[in-house]
Amino acid sequence: MNFAIVVAALLLLMYIAYRGYSVILFAPVCALLAVLFTDPAYVLPMFSGIFMEKMVGFVKLYFPVFLLGAIFGKVIELSGFSRSIVAAVIRLVGRERAMLSIVIVCALLTYGGVSLFVVVFAVYPFAAEMFRQSDIPKRLIPGTIALGAFTFTMDSLPGTPQIQNIIPTTFFKTNTWAAPWLGTIGAIFILLVGMAYLTWRRNAARTAGEGYGGGHVNEPEYAQEGKLANAFVALLPLVAVGVMNKIFTLAIPQYFGAKFTVALPGHPLTVDVAPNVGIWAVEGALLIGICLVTAFAFKEVSTKFAEGSKSAVAGALLAAMNTATEYGFGGIIAALPGFAVIAGAMKVIPNPLVNEAVTVTSLAGITGSASGGMSIALAAMSDTFIQAANAAHIPLEVLHRIAAMASGGMDTLPHNGAVITLLAVTGLTHRTSYKDIFAVTVIKTTAVFVAIGAYYLFGIV
Structure with missing residues (x-):
């Protein structure tokens, strides 16, 4: 029964998200319905003690990143830099490779350390x-961005600074490489299978006579007149965000140390620096990116910034909030007895990597x-994974890579915060565009087992 409650709550939220209803409204409803059927007395305590704590904690940590990312994307749009980059890329690779260009840009940014949420706003x-x-x-944009930002540079490529590649290091005593x-x-x-799929979808649409379409919402503003900015100047803020994120990531711990105390009179404040390094680095890099765009295109940005910033803040x-409520939903589900049943059932699979x-x-x-x-999986079962791997003489580095890649597989179901954010930013819906995101999800999940097969076939690490 407990297992059925957890599955029912998940399926209900997925259905609601797919139908286009607000996850901000229905994520707590679905979570608390699961609690209600588990024990009605738990509803209010778990709402305040878990759901709200998780949701508010997420907003506390990440809202500045969302806000700065939205403003960065907006000033790139208002400055006309987006049109300049588009024109340069089309000249370089041709119109038929537009999808590949977007995938490459997303990949470069995420591999450079830019948050995938920021990439959505910027790209x-x-x-x-x-x-x-x-x-x-236009309905193919979410799948294209998802392939570039949510897949191989997030957790597959060695050295990627994304959090999915960092979490396993604490459990397996490995590094990001x-x-x-x-x-x-x-x-x-x-990359190869994903691009083959997107190309097939593009060709099918062209054969059917479907183009970009009209009547879309949340369309960027296009300055149709005037000379385009230099493409290298237009690219500089994007490159600067990636580079400065790396520099700040290295410099912040050296400057502040492990802990930093602010000597306020009567109110000393001590902050643990390590958990905040990644967030502070991204925020600083985005601020520099915004300043660079504004400096290079002050006239274009300043005339439209008042209205543009309002839409950026709203976005x-x-x-x-979409992502924060999902985080709260996950916290509730993980605390229910049915979740323990699911976690326990996974232990019966004999092969340690699978x-x-x-x-x-x-x-x-x-x-x-x-x-x-x-985090939940490794906190509960990392010791079991390590024991099984040692018995099978599997290096812990392989455990690290498989865990990282697997985390970015089926996480992109309809209720995933990044998926909802991507669709909200692009002005599209689950009904029009989730099919392609799910296809990318299946490809990403399959890649985990390709890597496992490569290890067993060739013994490479």
Whole structure:
């Protein structure tokens, strides 16, 4: 019964998200219905003690990143830099490779350390422009961005600074470069198969006579007149965000140390620096990116910034709250008895790598969060994974890479915060565009087992 309650809550939320209803409203409803059927007395305590704590904690940590990311994307749009980048890329690779261009841009940003949420805000304006000029259906933009930002650079490629590649280091005592060959094999598989799928979808739409379409919502503003900015100048803020994020990541711990005390009179404040390094680094990098865009295109940005910033703030609020409520939902589900049943059932899979992959990707799917699902899975079962791996003489680096890749597999179900944010930013719906995101999800999940097969067939790490 407890298992059925958890599954029913998950399926209900997925259905509601797919139908286009607000997850901000229905995520707590679905979570608390599960609590109600478990024990009615738990509803109010778990709402205040788990759901609200998780939701508010997420907003506290990440809302500035959402806000700065939205403003960064907006000033890139208002400055006309998006059109300049689009024009340069089209000249370089041709209109028929517009999808590949967007995937590459997303990949470079995420591998450079830019949050995938920030990438969505930053890339969408010129993705929309490129798709419009190339007459590719707008509904294919989410799948294209998902392939570039949510897959191989998030957790497959060795050294990626994304959180999904960092969490396993604390459990397996590895580093972010663990199992580089397996990660690279998985990344190549995702890129090749993912691009083949998107190309097939593009060709099918063209055969049917479907173009970019009209009547869309949340369309970027296009300055149709005037000279385009220099493409290198337009690219500089995007590159600067990635570079400065890396610099700040290295410099902040050296400057502040492990803890930093603010000597306020009567109110000393001590902050643990390590948990905040990644967030502070991204925020600082985004501020520099915004300043660079404004400096290079002050006239264009200043004349439209008042109205543009309002829409950016509204988008950031919506995206942050969507994801925060998902985080609260995952916290409730993870605390229910039915979740323990699911976690325990995973232990019966004999092969240690397959066991780990299925467990991590399943829990990521249930919680709707790659990092959240992996954290829960490894906190509960990492010792079991390590013992099984040692018995089978499997290096812990392989455990690291499989766990990281699996976390980004089935996490992108309809209720995933990144999926909801992506669709909200692009002005599209689950009904029109989730099919392609799910296809990318299946490809990403398959890549985990390709990497496992490569290890057993060739013994490479």
